[in-house]
Amino acid sequence: MSSPPNAQYAPETCQWCKGTGHDDHIPTKPDHPQPYSCAACNGQGRVQVAQPSQPCVHCKGTTVNPDPGERHGKPCDYCGRTGWSLRWIPPPRPS
Numbered sequence: 089m090s091s092p093p094n095a096q097y098a099p100e101t102c103q104w105c106k107g108t109g110h111d112d113h114i115p116t117k118p119d120h121p122q123p124y125s126c127a128a129c130n131g132q133g134r135v136q137v138a139q140p141s142q143p144c145v146h147c148k149g150t151t152v153n154p155d156p157g158e159r160h161g162k163p164c165d166y167c168g169r170t171g172w173s174l175r176w177i178p179p180p181r182p183s
């Protein structure tokens with residue numbers, strides 16, 4: 089079943105970067121001192137979430153995979169590490 093075409097979306101904070109748009113999980117390097125852009129939200133800090141917004145049923149919005157095993161503690165694939173269930177990621181802004 090697909091989501092209704094007239095679903096209402098509202099911007100919510102990307103849980104991976106906490107709204108900064110920067111991926112602090114990737115350590116910067118001497119030749120790349122700038123913070124990396126967050127891949128979960130395309131560096132925008134926000135994702136569009138179908139309302140009423142629901143945290144990811146899998147990671148409960150933590151963005152971390154709770155499953156035991158080798159995927160434990162890895163980024164949650166169910167929500168694309170955004171922490172939200174039904175979301176739409178805005179395309180990157182043209183620079």
Ligand SMILES: [Zn+2]
Nearest residue numbers: 102105126129
């Ligand atoms: Zn983000």
Ligand SMILES: [Zn+2]
Nearest residue numbers: 144147164167
């Ligand atoms: Zn998740």
